[in-house]
Amino acid sequence: DTGVSQDPRHKITKRGQNVTFRCDPISEHNRLYWYRQTLGQGPEFLTYFQNEAQLEKSRLLSDRFSAERPKGSFSTLEIQRTEQGDSAMYLCASSLGLSPYEQYFGPGTRLTVT
Amino acid sequence: QKEVEQDPGPLSVPEGAIVSLNCTYSNSAFQYFMWYRQYSRKGPELLMYTYSSGNKEDGRFTAQVDKSSKYISLFIRDSQPSDSATYLCASGGYSGGGADGLTFGKGTHLIIQP
Numbered sequence: 001d002t003g004v005s006q007d008p009r010h011k012i013t014k015r016g017q018n019v020t021f022r023c024d025p026i027s028e029h030n031r032l033y034w035y036r037q038t039l040g041q042g043p044e045f046l047t048y049f050q051n052e053a054q055l056e057k058s059r060l061l062s063d064r065f066s067a068e069r070p071k072g073s074f075s076t077l078e079i080q081r082t083e084q085g086d087s088a089m090y091l092c093a094s095s096l097g098l099s100p101y102e103q104y105f106g107p108g109t110r111l112t113v114t
Numbered sequence: 115q116k117e118v119e120q121d122p123g124p125l126s127v128p129e130g131a132i133v134s135l136n137c138t139y140s141n142s143a144f145q146y147f148m149w150y151r152q153y154s155r156k157g158p159e160l161l162m163y164t165y166s167s168g169n170k171e172d173g174r175f176t177a178q179v180d181k182s183s184k185y186i187s188l189f190i191r192d193s194q195p196s197d198s199a200t201y202l203c204a205s206g207g208y209s210g211g212g213a214d215g216l217t218f219g220k221g222t223h224l225i226i227q228p
Contacts, residue, residue: 004157033215040122042202042218043158056215091157101146101206103216105157 002026004106006092012112013082020078021109025094032075033103034067035091036060043091043105049075050097082113117141118205120219128227133190137203137219140184144217146206147179149188151199152221158202162188193226200224 005024013019025032030051035043046065047057051072061067064082069075079086089110093103120137127133135149146165150158162177164170170177178187186203200221 006157035215040220042118042120042204042220043216045215045217048215058215089155099163101148101216102160102163103148104160105150107157110155 004092004094004104006090006106006109008109009107010110010112012114015082015084015113017082018078018080019082019111020076021090021092021111022074022076023092023106024074025092026104028096029094029104030072030097031095031100032069033093033095034075034077035093035105037089037091037108038087046077079111082111084113087111087113116219117144117217118203118219120203120222122220122222124223124225126225126227127193129193129195131193131226133188133193133197133224133226135188135190135201135203135222135224137186138184139186139205139217141205141207141217142184144205144207147177147186148204148206148216149175149177149186150202150204150218151197152202153199161201195226195228198224198226 007022033048034046037043049069064080067077089108091108093105095103149162152158167181174191176189202221204216204218
């Protein structure tokens, strides 16, 4: 399968713990995006990378959130001191620079904070 | 007012019917328009990707964009029970969603009755 993959698929954590998610984009795609989706809502943009550079952050991305893409391939999204309001599906997408809006999504990581 | 508005439904139609799904958007900067299909607890799947106004057809799916009225439509012909899912419209362009982030509607839940 050459699509976008995400790991883990599900994560349950206690409030105050740190969590980290991983995304592996489609191999030839140089752009990688993170979105968050809550129940009954569409995905909301969080941040994106072109190669290893983080070029845009949404105001939704509080200082407890950090994302990296160290070698321009896979990316990680870390949430520190999780809160119950962080419970959501975290989606990763990738695209080619020539068609930035043609974004392909992974299966998502469902986070539950108890 | 959200930048992309979509009736959440549910929309229930009999198998074989033509389905019409619609969105409106408010930001004139949007130039790219997408439709995604999302099954429960899965990631969004890209169905249609269009630029500016006009129609685009792919199999049983037709996407239509009218920039003058800021109206986006997706038509599904010969609908099948397997088409039952949530359909998300999305727009791309320089907006509150970020330079390259997509702005999504809430999604319309579609049910095809056998």
